Amino acid sequence: MVEMEEVKELKEVLERVDGKLITAGKMYGAMNYAVWLVVMVGYYILAEAVRYEPVKSALYWALGAETGA
Secondary structure, rough: HHHHHHHHHHHHHHHHHHHHHHHHHHHHHHHHHHHHHHHHHHHHHHHHHHHOHHHHHHHHHHHHHHHHH
């Protein structure tokens, strides 16, 4: 019977670890989105301040390449 208890304990531990890994993956995705959002808001603020089309384009591509978008 000791073996059955150990198997149940192991199953419980693995379920908790699995839940934490899923949560960590979702948090990582949310953080990537938050960084992208901040970069794009910064782009729109800078684009309005510059008002010169070639510079806007350069800012857009520089920020897009920076975030891996």
